[in-house]
Amino acid sequence: DQQVKQNSPSLSVQEGRISILNCDYTNSMFDYFLWYKKYPAEGPTFLISISSIKDKNEDGRFTVFLNKSAKHLSLHIVPSQPGDSAVYFCASYSGGYQKVTFGTGTKLQVIP
Amino acid sequence: DTAVSQTPKYLVTQMGNDKSIKCEQNLGHDTMYWYKQDSKKFLKIMFSYNNKELIINETVPNRFSPKSPDKAHLNLHINSLELGDSAVYFCASSRISTGSGYTFGSGTRLTVV
Structure with missing residues (x-):
């Protein structure tokens, strides 16, 4: 039962263009949605989050959009840089103890 | 000055052995976790401790036993290792607050092996 899905295993984007990573979820009880970035041989790093009461959160080049009716969120990176090349995990949780459920990740390659 | 440190980084062992993985965090967080990333890259929660108390215990074989001597440490002991236990195990910590x-x-x- 995969409650958080990232249907694109990989994505290639030219440097300077926009990267859009997508995520779908099934559990309508999720309160928070997060994006993590992971480089090889390192642990995931928290990138940005959004609460279920918002539909957009922005932090520098990174913006997360939440569409609750469609149970869909996306991460926009503008402009994309080669250092953004990594695996991006979508994640979400409900309740106070933060039992976070992760998607399977999308590998982003930003081409110089 | 590593915030969450795990040891060892690599562990190769034979089937049937017992091994431990240690985790320490110096962030002052009150909750710690063990996640397993299998060959299909799924990151699945195994256990979570809040202030040394077990709060999340997913469907994990009894051969896996977490131990939290204090809120800065969460170790994972695995008995009678099997081939299917091969994976990357991640420790994590957080402060119980919304959005973090x-x-x-x-x-x-x-x-x-």
């Missing part, structure tokens, strides 16, 4: 993310360790790659 985990801080992950760099992972322990366990290979059972």
